[in-house]
Amino acid sequence: MRKALFAIISPALAAALLFSACAKPAEQPVIDVTATEAPAPEETAAICGDGYTVEVKTVYYPEGSDKDTAKFMLALQLPVFENTAMNEAITEYEDELNTRITSELLPLAERTDSFIPNTKVELSVFRAELPQGEYTNIMFTETVSFLEDGESEYARHLIVMDSDGNEQSLASVSGLYSPEDTVAQQIWNIIADDGSYYSDLTQEDIEEHLDLYNGFSVGDEGYTVYLPAGAVADESMGEQEFSFGQSALYPGFVGDVITADEYAQILPMLNAAAAACGPDFTSLSSVPIGDQSVAYCREYWLQGRDSRTVTQEEYRSAYKFPLSSSLPPEEGPGVELNDDGTVALSRVTPFYGFQPEDAMLKEDGTLTVTGVLMSGAPGTADAAAAASAAASFMKVGDEYYLNSFEIM
Numbered sequence: 001m002r003k004a005l006f007a008i009i010s011p012a013l014a015a016a017l018l019f020s021a022c023a024k025p026a027e028q029p030v031i032d033v034t035a036t037e038a039p040a041p042e043e044t045a046a047i048c049g050d051g052y053t054v055e056v057k058t059v060y061y062p063e064g065s066d067k068d069t070a071k072f073m074l075a076l077q078l079p080v081f082e083n084t085a086m087n088e089a090i091t092e093y094e095d096e097l098n099t100r101i102t103s104e105l106l107p108l109a110e111r112t113d114s115f116i117p118n119t120k121v122e123l124s125v126f127r128a129e130l131p132q133g134e135y136t137n138i139m140f141t142e143t144v145s146f147l148e149d150g151e152s153e154y155a156r157h158l159i160v161m162d163s164d165g166n167e168q169s170l171a172s173v174s175g176l177y178s179p180e181d182t183v184a185q186q187i188w189n190i191i192a193d194d195g196s197y198y199s200d201l202t203q204e205d206i207e208e209h210l211d212l213y214n215g216f217s218v219g220d221e222g223y224t225v226y227l228p229a230g231a232v233a234d235e236s237m238g239e240q241e242f243s244f245g246q247s248a249l250y251p252g253f254v255g256d257v258i259t260a261d262e263y264a265q266i267l268p269m270l271n272a273a274a275a276a277c278g279p280d281f282t283s284l285s286s287v288p289i290g291d292q293s294v295a296y297c298r299e300y301w302l303q304g305r306d307s308r309t310v311t312q313e314e315y316r317s318a319y320k321f322p323l324s325s326s327l328p329p330e331e332g333p334g335v336e337l338n339d340d341g342t343v344a345l346s347r348v349t350p351f352y353g354f355q356p357e358d359a360m361l362k363e364d365g366t367l368t369v370t371g372v373l374m375s376g377a378p379g380t381a382d383a384a385a386a387a388s389a390a391a392s393f394m395k396v397g398d399e400y401y402l403n404s405f406e407i408m
Contacts, residue, residue, distance in 0.1 A: 052081045054123060059098070061106050067116075072109040074101060076121035079138060085165025086136070093140065093159065097121070108146065115148035128218040130246075131264070132303035134163045135173065137217045156226055156239065157214050166306055170212035170223065171379030174249050175267070175304055177355050180207050182249050183225055187232070187242045197233045206232060222246045253359040258367065266369070266400050268300045270354040270391055272318065273405035274373055275299035278352025281387065284405040287321045294332030298345050304353075304377060307346045315343040320401050351377045354389065367393040367400060373407055 055078045060070035067073070078094060081087055101119060109117040124139040142155040160168045171179050184207040191197040198205075209231035217224045222245035229235045247260040254263045276288050276296040288296045300318035301310050315335075331337050334348040356371040370390045376383035388408040393400040 051083065052079045052125065054078070055080050061101060061109075070116055071111050072101060072106045073116045073118040074098075074121070075118065076140075077123035079123060079125055081165070083165050086161050088165070089159050089161065089167045090138070093157065097142075105144065110146075112148070117146045119144050126217075128220050130173070130218065130220070133305060133308070135168065135218045136161045136163075139217065154239070158217055158226070159214065160216070160218055162305055164305065164307055168218075169379035170216050170225075172304060172377065173218055174223070174246070175271070175353070175378050176249055177353070177374055177378045177383055179212060179249060180210055183207075183210060183212065186244050186248050187225065187227075190242055190244075191232060196237065201232055219243070222248065251356050251359075253356075257359040257361050262400065266367075266391075266393060266402075267356075268303055268318075269320075269393075269400075269402045270356065270369065270371075271303070272296045272298075272300035273391060273402060274352045274354040274389070275348075277389075277405055277407055278373055278375065278386065279350065281407050283407050284402075286404075291332055293319065294335050295348070298332075298334045298348070302345050302347060305347070307344070309338075309342050309344050312337070312341055312343055315345075320399075347377075350375060352386070353378065354391070355385075365395040366403070367395070369393070 057074070057076055057078065058067075059074040059076075060066055061072040061074070062070075065071070074097070076094075076097070078090055079086075081090075097119075105117070105119065111117065120143045122141045122143075124137075124141070126137050126139075128135045128137065138159040138161070140157045140159075142157065144153040144155070160173065162168055170183070171177065176182065181203070184203045187206050188201070188203045191201070206227075209227050210225065212225070215226045217226075222243060224241055224243040227240045227242070229238050229240075232240055247254065247263075250260060250263055254260055258266075273284055273296065275298070276292040277284050279295075282292075284292070287293075297315055297318040301315065302308055334346045336344045336346075338344055353374045353376075354371055355374050356369050358371070359367060359369045361367050368390060370388070372385045373387045373389040374383055375386040389406060390408065391405045392403040394403045395401075
């Protein structure tokens with residue numbers, strides 16, 4: 001988990017950016033605890049969304065103090081998900097927040113008769129639907145106040161999870177192995193001619209302030225990246241946020257050689273071919289068979305996720321090879337046929353993906369995409385280039401079909 005992003009913004013702006021976790025919140029219980037206790041969520045917590053409730057806590061510091069003797073206070077809202085896997089990241093955030101308060105904020109706190117220095121954490125949960133599945137954005141906004149009438153500091157910390165409860169980075173959501181350069185380029189394009197921002201900014205300056213783990217959110221149409229106050233403009237302007245569509249992170253040849261819709265169509269096939277060919281570095285010059293075909297159909301539907309369940313019809317529909325009438329095996333590594341007729345898919349290691357770099361379209365409609373066969377999933381520490389590779393597609397009607405995948 002990365003550090004939170006701090007920014008000075010006005011209370012009015014904070015209120016506008018942050019909405020309550022419930023559209024019409026019911027009366028919520030407040031749990032008073034000491035700094036060393038971790039109470040379980042109460043069953044009476046208000047249900048504020050599909051699949052989660054909200055727990056409200058008040059924690060006093062230092063250990064053993066109460067509201068009459070505390071030097072510092074934490075009031076926070078935490079989501080409690082029905083999907084228990086999602087709660088692990090919430091617990092990690094709470095632990096990190098507690099450590100930060102104890103080590104950084106508590107030593108600076110001076111209580112008065114009328115005011116306890118405090119951190120207040122507000123919660124917002126919103127979801128997004130992308131082609132590869134649903135994502136849940138969990139936004140914590142921390143307001144730190146040391147003086148009753150003084151200026152507050154605001155920090156925004158985001159956690160993005162897939163439907164299985166796995167925490168995601170922008171790399172893993174977008175499928176880009178190195179999204180920092182592309183994101184910095186997009187932000188620079190937005191602010192380059194705007195006099196409100198520093199005039200001598202470079203893309204490298206922007207990249208230094210990116211947090212593509214806990215400083216971004218996912219929407220149905222694209223992404224929003226948050227930069228701390230002072231990163232690209234005067235600190236008085238507060239935190240800055242930049243939104244752009246999914247296609248903004250596509251390679252440079254998209255728009256020149258093929259359209260964004262065509263790229264979205266071939267991308268699952270590129271990664272599926274990489275998964276089929278990567279383990280033994282065997283090129284694909286015809287229809288995949290055996291374990292290769294299983295790996296191809298599995299990764300076509302997983303699209304970077306750890307697991308997914310699809311229908312048999314969907315599973316077989318990934319096997320789009322016009323010159324073949326064969327069907328892939330129903331079971332194999334990472335593919336299991338359920339009793340209800342669905343197919344359970346799960347990630348197989350080692351993982352292989354494809355990083356597109358360039359493309360060429362011939363007069364006969366043949367599309368060649370060159371790039372790098374990557375070992376390891378996007379956003380993971382072990383991701384590395386394994387070999388150069390090239391994919392060839394043939395177009396039938398309005399659709400592209402994979403013709404070959406060559407490892408060089």
